[in-house]
Amino acid sequence: xxxxxxxxxxxLYIVATPIGNLSDLxxxxxxVLAEADLIAVEDSRVTAKxxxxxxxxxxMKPYHDHSxxxxxxxxxxxxxxxxxxLVSDAGTPLISDPGYKLVxxxxxxxxxxxxxxxxxxxxxxxxxxxxxxxRFLFLGFLPAKTGARAAAIAEIATVRATLILxxxxxxxxxxxxxxxxxxxxxxxxxxxxISKRFEETVTGSLSELAGRYADSAPKGEIVIxxxxxxxxxxxxxxxxxxxxxxxxxxLSVSRAAAEVAHTLGLxxxxxxxxxxxxx
Numbered sequence: 380x381x382x383x384x385x386x387x388x389x390x391l392y393i394v395a396t397p398i399g400n401l402s403d404l405x406x407x408x409x410x411v412l413a414e415a416d417l418i419a420v421e422d423s424r425v426t427a428k429x430x431x432x433x434x435x436x437x438x439m440k441p442y443h444d445h446s447x448x449x450x451x452x453x454x455x456x457x458x459x460x461x462x463x464x465l466v467s468d469a470g471t472p473l474i475s476d477p478g479y480k481l482v483x484x485x486x487x488x489x490x491x492x493x494x495x496x497x498x499x500x501x502x503x504x505x506x507x508x509x510x511x512x513x514r515f516l517f518l519g520f521l522p523a524k525t526g527a528r529a530a531a532i533a534e535i536a537t538v539r540a541t542l543i544l545x546x547x548x549x550x551x552x553x554x555x556x557x558x559x560x561x562x563x564x565x566x567x568x569x570x571x572x573i574s575k576r577f578e579e580t581v582t583g584s585l586s587e588l589a590g591r592y593a594d595s596a597p598k599g600e601i602v603i604x605x606x607x608x609x610x611x612x613x614x615x616x617x618x619x620x621x622x623x624x625x626x627x628x629x630l631s632v633s634r635a636a637a638e639v640a641h642t643l644g645l646x647x648x649x650x651x652x653x654x655x656x657x658x
Contacts, residue, residue, distance in 0.1 A: 387414045387462035391485045393478070394464050395471040395497025398600070399574025401432045408495045409433045416461035419454055421476065425468045444477055451484050458490040469600070471499040475519040475545055500573055501543045504602035507580045508541075508568035511607060515541040521554055528554070532561035542605040548596040551603075555592060558605060559585035566606040572599040614643040623654050632658055 392411050397403040412418060413435040419442035420426040426439060442450060442465065457463055465472050465481060472478040485492055501517050516538055522528045535542065546554050551569070558567070568582045569592070577599070581588065585605065614622075622643065626635035636651035643650075 387411065387416075388491065389458060389460050389462055390491030390493060391458050391482065392462060392464045392493050392495060393472050393482070394466050394495040395499065396426075396429055396466050396469060397574065398469045398498045398500045398503065399572065399578070401429060403498055403574055404429065404433065405495070405497050408497055411462075411464055411495050412437065412466070414462065415464035417454075417457060418464045418466060419481070420466055421468045426466055429466075442478075442481065446477070451481050454481060455484050455488050455490060458485055458488070469498075469500070471497065474499055474501060474517070498574070500545070500600065500602055503573045504568070504570035504580075504604050505541065505543060507570050507573075508604035509582060510541050510566060510568065510604055512541065514539070514607070515543055517543045520545050521557070523550065525553075525557075528557050529561060532557055536562055537608070539607050541607055542603075544603045544605070546601045546603055548598055548601060551596060551601055552589060552592040552594070554603065555585060555589035558603070559589050562605065562608070565608065568604045569597075569601060570604065571597055571601045573602070575599070614645065619643065619645070619650065619653060620657060623650070623657055627654065627658070 392415060394408050394411055396408065412430065413433060415437055418426060418437050418439045420439045421441075421443045423439045423441065430436060440454065442454065454463055465478055467476050467478070473482065482492060505512055505515060516535065518531075518535065521544060522531055544554070555567075555569075562585065564584045564586050566582070567585050567588055568580055569588055570580045572578045581591070583591070619639065622639045623635055626638050629635070630638065632654045633651065636654040637647055639645070640647040640650040
């Protein structure tokens with residue numbers, strides 16, 4: 380790669396790196412990495428491979444999940460007079476990693492902060508899944524323990540958006556089964572090895588995907604994309620009455636009717652007349 384060198388001013392540079400093919404590194408990102416006084420890295424072995432790809436050597440300092448406040452403080456102090464680049468092992472820093480704490484502290488210290496945009500596995504998987512993209516929610520990794528995972532899924536079960544999650548191969552089957560149980564049988568996609576030689580996107584219902592991966596853990600980095608819920612069934616008379624009775628224990632008749640009409644998507648006048656009849 381031929382680098383177009385640039386003069387970097389002191390500050391923090393958030394640099395997105397490839398999620399697969401090393402050639403996905405942008406010329407801008409390569410130039411920043413080549414000129415940075417220091418690179419804060421998740422794993423120095425991974426970043427060293429990327430630096431070899433662009434033919435440069437730069438000082439590196441570990442910054443990851445287990446880094447303490449002192450490490451952040453030292454990095455922020457250096458930003459006052461040096462250009463410090465922040466990278467993760469793959470993709471855009473701060474997406475499902477602890478980089479936001481460094482950005483927060485740098486901003487509080489008055490440090491200039493720049494972003495060098497580039498690959499992100501969550502967005503790349505969304506474009507491959509063939510599911511609605513107008514509204515989506517990124518969830519990172521689900522909890523590993525069964526109960527905590529089920530609670531996390533229940534919390535977002537009614538969100539009317541496409542869901543994006545990261546997962547590992549050994550946990551994929553259990554995660555898909557938990558999503559099926561908690562979200563019902565929505566359309567979904569399992570995307571892995573994005574931008575690499577064996578890139579793969581498998582689509583189907585959550586039941587189909589859970590069955591496919593129940594006893595077959597795939598290799599590589601994995602993104603799960605789950606479609607939004609279908610349109611809710613219209614509320615029946617019993618549902619309306621139950622909601623009104625509960626609301627009228629807390630609110631006046633008119634306010635209870637307004638709340639229930641809004642919640643159930645019903646005409647306010649009709650709900651108000653029902654509330655009067657119940658009273």
